[in-house]
Amino acid sequence: MDFGLTEEQRLIKDQIRDFAVNEIGPLVEEAEETEVTPLELFPKMGRLGYLGITYPAEYGGAEADKISECILIEELNKVCAGIAGALSTTHSGLGTRALNEFGTEDQKQRFLAPAIKGEKIGAFALTEADAGSDAISMRTRAIRDGDDYILNGTKMFISNGTFCDFVPVACYTTDPKKVEKRGKGISFLIAEKGMPGFTTNKLDKSGNRSQETAELIFENVRIPKENLLGKEGDGLAQILATLIPGRLAYGARATGLGQAAYDIVYKYAQDRVQFGKPIGKFQANMFKLVDIAMNVDIMRLMTYRTAWLYDQPGLKFAKEAYMVKIFTTETIQQIMLKALAVHGGYGYMKEYPIERMWRDAKMLNITEGTTEMAYLAAARELKI
Ligand SMILES: Cc1cc2nc3c(=O)[nH]c(=O)nc-3n(C[C@H](O)[C@H](O)[C@H](O)COP(=O)(O)OP(=O)(O)OC[C@H]3O[C@@H](n4cnc5c(N)ncnc54)[C@H](O)[C@@H]3O)c2cc1C
Numbered sequence: 043m044d045f046g047l048t049e050e051q052r053l054i055k056d057q058i059r060d061f062a063v064n065e066i067g068p069l070v071e072e073a074e075e076t077e078v079t080p081l082e083l084f085p086k087m088g089r090l091g092y093l094g095i096t097y098p099a100e101y102g103g104a105e106a107d108k109i110s111e112c113i114l115i116e117e118l119n120k121v122c123a124g125i126a127g128a129l130s131t132t133h134s135g136l137g138t139r140a141l142n143e144f145g146t147e148d149q150k151q152r153f154l155a156p157a158i159k160g161e162k163i164g165a166f167a168l169t170e171a172d173a174g175s176d177a178i179s180m181r182t183r184a185i186r187d188g189d190d191y192i193l194n195g196t197k198m199f200i201s202n203g204t205f206c207d208f209v210p211v212a213c214y215t216t217d218p219k220k221v222e223k224r225g226k227g228i229s230f231l232i233a234e235k236g237m238p239g240f241t242t243n244k245l246d247k248s249g250n251r252s253q254e255t256a257e258l259i260f261e262n263v264r265i266p267k268e269n270l271l272g273k274e275g276d277g278l279a280q281i282l283a284t285l286i287p288g289r290l291a292y293g294a295r296a297t298g299l300g301q302a303a304y305d306i307v308y309k310y311a312q313d314r315v316q317f318g319k320p321i322g323k324f325q326a327n328m329f330k331l332v333d334i335a336m337n338v339d340i341m342r343l344m345t346y347r348t349a350w351l352y353d354q355p356g357l358k359f360a361k362e363a364y365m366v367k368i369f370t371t372e373t374i375q376q377i378m379l380k381a382l383a384v385h386g387g388y389g390y391m392k393e394y395p396i397e398r399m400w401r402d403a404k405m406l407n408i409t410e411g412t413t414e415m416a417y418l419a420a421a422r423e424l425k426i
Pocket residue numbers: 132136166167168169171173174175176198199200201202247250255405408409410411412413414415
């Protein structure tokens with residue numbers, strides 16, 4: 043068993059770390075304050091080949107392995123979880139994964155290739171106000187009219203929703219009352235910015251403020267049949283194909299945030315003096331630091347092992363992927379509480395980065411399926 047990174051993975055790690063620190067770092071404060079995502083980062087990342095790291099070379103991707111993608115996500119999250127979410131998890135993950143797997147050649151040329159270059163930005167619209175964990179109870183409907191579909195409905199909490207150029211939208215293309223099984227009859231239609239009847243409302247949220255989130259409203263939006271993703275009625279398979287590999291991204295997100303928290307707390311515990319000595323010399327704080335370091339190590343190992351499994355032809359990874367989502371996104375909550383505790387009152391102040399990271403971490407055990415839903419899915423995989 044080889045636990046070392048390959049030469050290529052090490053190179054990616056160094057390059058991404060430099061990019062994140064030098065290009066993203068200076069933009070974080072303003073983006074978090076104003077809740078405006080710095081869109082200029084998309085073409086910059088695209089030019090360097092970081093937006094399609096695992097995608098096929100024919101569309102501009104780098105065809106790297108899944109561990110490399112985890113490394114990329116981890117390094118971005120060490121600097122800013124919100125911006126990292128906009129660039130990697132949403133754009134290069136949710137927004138394009140199903141296009142790569144199910145899209146027609148025309149769709150790949152129109153959406154995937156420009157997304158990999160950072161010329162078009164993607165999002166993914168599944169959740170509705172009354173259909174979250176129970177996403178397939180969605181009300182969004184599309185009815186065929188000649189060569190078009192007419193789309194009606196409202197999607198909630200859509201990351202990158204305000205500025206995306208395209209967004210696969212989950213909807214029923216068959217009357218849900220007439221399908222033989224729950225979840226049948228769902229399709230994805232790719233809506234594009236500027237289509238008449240497609241509007242957005244920006245939402246105000248607690249963490250990850252540098253990644254914009256929106257409600258998307260579709261009122262009689264005419265979508266050409268060429269924008270149907272894959273086959274009509276294949277939506278459920280596309281949802282699973284998008285969300286299950288996405289669990290790995292959550293492992294990498296939590297690991298990045300956890301590592302950054304450790305680095306910050308380690309330094310703070312050396313610098314802050316109480317009772318005449320650095321607070322890191324008090325065993326209560328030492329133990330918290332050890333706990334954080336140990337859990338970051340476990341999170342990283344679990345994530346990379348599952349990423350390795352993902353890349354092995356014929357091996358299953360779904361059970362491990364759900365467990366990565368549960369363990370890492372719950373563990374990061376405990377890590378952040380410990381990191382805040384070592385900071386005392388300063389951890390609660392906005393000028394200290396740990397305060398933002400604590401708010402950012404909370405999103406991870408909610409989005410792309412809450413912990414409870416991941417437990418149910420893992421239990422199904424384990425046949426419990
Ligand atoms: C910042 C942010 C960004 C997001 N980005 C996107 C996006 O880009 N695209 C998108 O489509 N969606 C997105 N979402 C939506 C996200 O995936 C949902 O919020 C999530 O799936 C939970 O749905 P809900 O909020 O409706 O909670 P609910 O489904 O109402 O759940 C409420 C609580 O009940 C629990 N619960 C529900 N059902 C069960 C059950 N059967 N057994 C046990 N417990 C249960 C849940 O675990 C949770 O604790 C985003 C959400 C946020 C907050």
